[in-house]
Every structure is written in structure tokens, then in C-alpha cells.
Amino acid sequence: EAQVTQNPRYLITVTGKKLTVTCSQNMNHEYMSWYRQDPGLGLRQIYYSMNVEVTDKGDVPEGYKVSRKEKRNFPLILESPSPNQTSLYFCASYRRPEDEQFFGPGTRLTVL
Amino acid sequence: AQSVSQHNHHVILSEAASLELGCNYSYGGTVNLFWYVQYPGQHLQLLLKYFSGDPLVKGIKGFEAEFIKSKFSFNLRKPSVQWSDTAEYFCAVTFTGNQFYFGTGTSLTVIP
Numbered sequence: 001e002a003q004v005t006q007n008p009r010y011l012i013t014v015t016g017k018k019l020t021v022t023c024s025q026n027m028n029h030e031y032m033s034w035y036r037q038d039p040g041l042g043l044r045q046i047y048y049s050m051n052v053e054v055t056d057k058g059d060v061p062e063g064y065k066v067s068r069k070e071k072r073n074f075p076l077i078l079e080s081p082s083p084n085q086t087s088l089y090f091c092a093s094y095r096r097p098e099d100e101q102f103f104g105p106g107t108r109l110t111v112l
Numbered sequence: 113a114q115s116v117s118q119h120n121h122h123v124i125l126s127e128a129a130s131l132e133l134g135c136n137y138s139y140g141g142t143v144n145l146f147w148y149v150q151y152p153g154q155h156l157q158l159l160l161k162y163f164s165g166d167p168l169v170k171g172i173k174g175f176e177a178e179f180i181k182s183k184f185s186f187n188l189r190k191p192s193v194q195w196s197d198t199a200e201y202f203c204a205v206t207f208t209g210n211q212f213y214f215g216t217g218t219s220l221t222v223i224p
Contacts, residue, residue, distance in 0.1 A: 042116075043156075045214075048210060058212075100158040
């Protein structure tokens with residue numbers, strides 16, 4: 001089954017404690033993206049990757065890091081999380097920008 | 113900065129009513145346009161997309177959208193909504209082909 005998986009699905013952490021949210025796709029897509037969804041703000045792109053070792057900033061990259069060492073994986077790293085990063089995070093993969101994005105189930109992060 | 117606006121935040125309709133959700137974007141160049149839907153408890157999924165050709169695009173579940181370049185708009189329509197259309201609807205645009213911008217979303221409630 002074609003899918004995008006994210007782990008963990010729910011995470012509560014404290015300010016400053018480094019965390020990683022994993023994202024994996026099994027569709028051999030070149031592109032992957034991370035978004036955060038906040039009430040009243042919709043989805044905002046954090047980072048995207050065009051292929052292995054090729055990443056670029058989206059609209060709201062501050063406080064986040066990503067890496068793309070393998071085509072299927074695109075982890076999101078918060079080196080020092082802060083309460084304003086409390087949000088619902090979605091990973092997506094797609095073959096080309098004009099194609100459909102396939103979204104993961106989301107990770108709900110709370111930073112205390 | 114580029115942006116996407118969805119003017120309707122909450123829409124409540126009775127079954128069989130017609131639906132039109134507005135979407136406007138700020139950029140005057142080449143764009144790829146999308147409508148995604150998020151049913152309660154589910155992943156975002158693509159309803160329809162436009163990147164070239166016929167400006168009237170038909171999607172799944174009886175939805176359609178019209179790209180009007182002169183108005184920078186890509187409104188979503190459905191002639192007769194059903195209770196199962198209750199969901200959140202997001203308009204999305206990519207201008208450069210890599211960075212995506214989503215609207216703030218419209219929550220649609222259809223009353224049986």
C-alpha cells in the first residue's frame with residue numbers, strides 16, 4: 001500500500017529537549033515536504049527536499065532542521081524546541097511539484 | 113511575499129445546496145493550483161489540480177474549480193453537496209514549482 005508514515009503520532013516534550021520526527025514514504029518519490037498546521041493559519045511549509053542531499057527552506061524554517069540521506073526518509077529535527085513550535089506537523093511526498101502530494105497522518109507536538 | 117487567501121472560514125449548508133469556496137492568490141506569474149480536502153480524522157487528499165490547459169478543472173466526488181487568471185482566483189464549486197462533504201478544504205498554490213503556499217482553510221458543515 002502506497003503511504004507516508006510519521007512517528008511519533010503524538011509527542012509531549014519540554015523546552016530545549018532535542019527531538020526528531022521521522023517521515024518515510026514507499027512510493028519512490030523525489031520530493032518530500034514538511035508542513036505545520038496551526039488554527040487560523042492553515043498549513044505552512046517548513047522545509048522541502050527535491051532529492052537525496054538536496055533540501056531548501058520553506059516559509060517557516062526557523063527552529064527546524066531536516067536531512068535527506070535516503071530517498072525514502074525525511075526526518076524533521078527540532079534541536080531546541082520552544083512552546084511556539086507546539087503544532088500539528090505533516091510530512092508529504094510527491095513525484096513532481098505539479099503532482100498530487102501524499103500526506104502522512106500527522107504528528108501532534110506539544111512543547112511545554 | 114506570495115500568499116493564498118480563502119475568504120470563507122466556516123460555511124454551513126443544507127444537503128443539496130450548491131457550494132462555492134473562494135481562493136485567491138497574490139502572484140501574477142505561472143502557477144500550479146490545487147484543492148485538498150481533509151475529512152474528519154483523515155489525511156489531506158487531493159480533490160483537483162490545475163497547471164495548464166482548460167481552466168475549468170473537474171475533480172473527484174463531483175467537485176470542480178475554475179482558474180480565472182485575470183482575477184487571480186481558483187474557486188471550488190459543487191452543484192449539490194452531501195452530508196459526506198463535511199470536511200476542511202484547503203486551496204494551495206506553487207509559484208516557483210518547489211515552495212507551496214496553502215490557504216487558511218474553510219470548514220464546511222453540511223446539515224442533513
